[in-house]
Amino acid sequence: MDFTRCFVFRFVFIGLFSVFTLTGQKKSKVEDDTHLRAKPKLVVGIVVDQMRYDYITRFYNHYGEGGFKRMITEGFNCKNNHFNYAPTSTGPGHASVHTGTTPATHGIIGNNWYDKENDETVYCAGDDSYTSVGTTSDAGQMSPHRMRVTTVSDELRLHTQMRGKTIAIALKDRGAVIPGGHTANAAYWFYGDNEGKWISSTYYMSELPTWVADFNTSGAAQSYKRAWTTIKDISTYTESGPDNNAYEGLLEGESAPTFPHNSTNLLDKDKNFEIIKGTPFGNSITADFAIEALDKEELGMDEDTDFLAISFSSTDYVGHKYGVNSKEIQDTYLRLDADLERLLTALDKKVGEGEYTVFLSADHGAVEVPTYLKDMKIPAGYVDYSTIKTKFSDFLKYKYGTEDIVKNFSNLQIFLDHNIIKNLDLDVKQVQEDIAKEYLGYEFIDRVYTGDQMWQNEYTRGIPYILQNGYNQKRSGDVLLVLKPGFISYGKTGSTHGSPQIYDTHVPLLFFGKGIKKGSTVERTEIPDIAPTISALLGISFPSGSTGKPISVVLQ
Structure with a gap:
């Protein structure tokens, strides 16, 4: 009897163990399959032009809860992120972020460079074999043909049999054309002059979509031709230098580099829309346009992952004119933070909270104004x-x-x-x-x-x-x-970039959203790691010239 009971017990135990084991295996397989299918509906790649890493830490206490802070507290912060090449400038920066490699491979070695094969100077995005769309000027003669490899969005398009959509947006043509890759459905950039329009190239389309034409006639550009005052009480901007100093440039028509900025050119609503780029309102109209694209292009609305590339360029224009220690740069970042919050809120509403993935980085950093450094007894100078x-x-x-x-x-x-x-x-x-x-x-x-x-x-x-x-x-x-560190070939006011020095290479890298862990690291990461990380998240091929590696601690 005892033997029988023992036998039955062992039989039942083994059977139950087998069921538990099989159930566990089945559950594990289901989890693995789900994980492989758990891709975001939309990837948003954000590049902030001329953003030093310390703009996050310096201005952190002024930021709201829904912009930079939200990305940091709910996402992953790579604190020791660097460009691993020089020259550190806009064209190469955007190319490297999106291709996962460096100029040695992708070929965008500057904004402009001397073409030694054809004995001429060329522009990174220039292509006179195409014509402008949305303007009669030649500002739309652009394409990505000088970039020799694919981008992460190119690989996403190929992976989805071209069903996944890619839209790229920036004030600067190169900030849209290059991130959009070779296969973008559209790339748009802002043409100022006396038009104030978002335009494109026949590389992408024969005419602007109705929604873009409507945006151009909506009066949005005119609404940003207004006085630039600080978004908060300027007396609280203790993280930047005095408002009136010798290290800053002047807007045309102004006699001092101080708030409020209300020159005639800035207030005139009929012409000179180029001036918007040199104020934080250039970032605001970029966010407005991106949110409109999100809606009208129905991004993230089907089973195939889409890609929205956004470059915020006004930060670069402001940094060049006023320098990295100015009240103007601080106000520009506080306003950008508000624009990021608007963008994330729109993504929550239109795509769904937790259904999209965002990365944010920069195309280069910037040096402190050398005249300021010299006054602080720090070695610096001009060439x-x-x-x-x-x-x-x-x-x-x-x-x-x-x-x-x-x-x-x-x-x-x-x-x-x-x-x-x-x-x-x-x-x-x-x-x-x-x-x-x-x-x-x-x-020097x-x-x-x-x-x-x-x-x-x-x-x-x-x-x-x-x-x-x-x-x-x-x-x-x-x-x-x-x-030498601190030495530049530039005017005596404002900041610039381009060197291999750490102030030009150390930039933010934030990941946020679906598939992203919460946390941070001080281990070194490099700009070419961004595209492989997103590729690994999406389960797609790495860009064709990729030399970076996925940042494993970022991914769930």
Whole structure:
């Protein structure tokens, strides 16, 4: 009897264990399958032009709960995020965010660069084989043809058999054309001048959709031609310098760089809409237009994931004019925070809270105004290349008998005429080294590298690593110059960017929404990691030139 009971008990136990095990396995498989299918209805990729990481921390206490703070507290904050290449400028920045690689691979080595194959200067998004849509000007002659690889949105379009929709929006043409990738359904940018319209290119369409034409005639642009006052009491802006100082530029018609800004050009509602870009209202009209696109294009409304690329450009215009320590830059970010809250609220309403994924980063950082740094007894200064032109010309004539050995100087790169070098029976490598040593003797130069060094070595850290990631063998120059930290070639007011220095490379990276963990990391992440992370989240192919890697701690 005891034996029988024991046998029955063991039989029942084993049976129950098997059921539990099978049930567990089935549940696990269901969870895995669900996880694979759990993709957002919409991805929103946000690039804030010229946003240093410390704009998050400096102004944090002034932000509302629904913008930057919401993304940080409900999402994931990569605190040690950097560009891993130079030059750090708008065209390369937007390309690198969306392609998951650097200029060495995607080919966008600057906003403009010297095309050594065709002996001409080219613009990163310029393409005169297309015409403007929405304006009679040539401002729409644009396409992404100079970008040599795919973007994350291109891969999403291919993955969904082109059913997933991609719309790209920015004040700047390059801020829309490049993030949109090669397959975007549309890219729109703001043409100021005396029109104040959102326009496009025949690369995307033959005419503007009705909703865009309606937006252009709605009076939205005119509504932002108004005085710029601070969104909060200016006396509370203790995180920035004095309102009236010598480090800031002036709006046309103003005698002091102080609030309120109410110049005639800013108030005139009939012309000069370009001025909107240099105020926080440029970001506001960008948010307005993006929210309208969200609705009218029905983004995130079906089973195929869509992609909305937004670039907020006014932050760059304001930073260039007023500098990173200005009341104007602080007010611009507080207003941008409010615009982000409006955008997230619209996404909650139209797509559904928890049904979309957002990432936010920047295309580059910015340097403190060198005159301000010098007044604070910090090493800094300005470079005037005209003052060394004679000295360098004398060197070329003495060394080689001609100045024509140098074809172009741009983006801190020297391009040599290889045909002349060959005719003079000289060695290119030696000429590169000779010129590098000459420039290394100039006071404002920190270090110099040659194209041969970029070809022959594989750098893994520091400035040479950053330069090499920005060096494209077919497009970059023969000698690469690096200015001393805090030194720039720019006017005496306002901030700029472009260097491999940390103030230009350290930028925010926030992830928020579906599939994203809550948390933060101080481990180093790099800009090319963004596109692979989103690709991994979506379960799609990485962009064709991707060199970054998914940030695993971000993903659920």
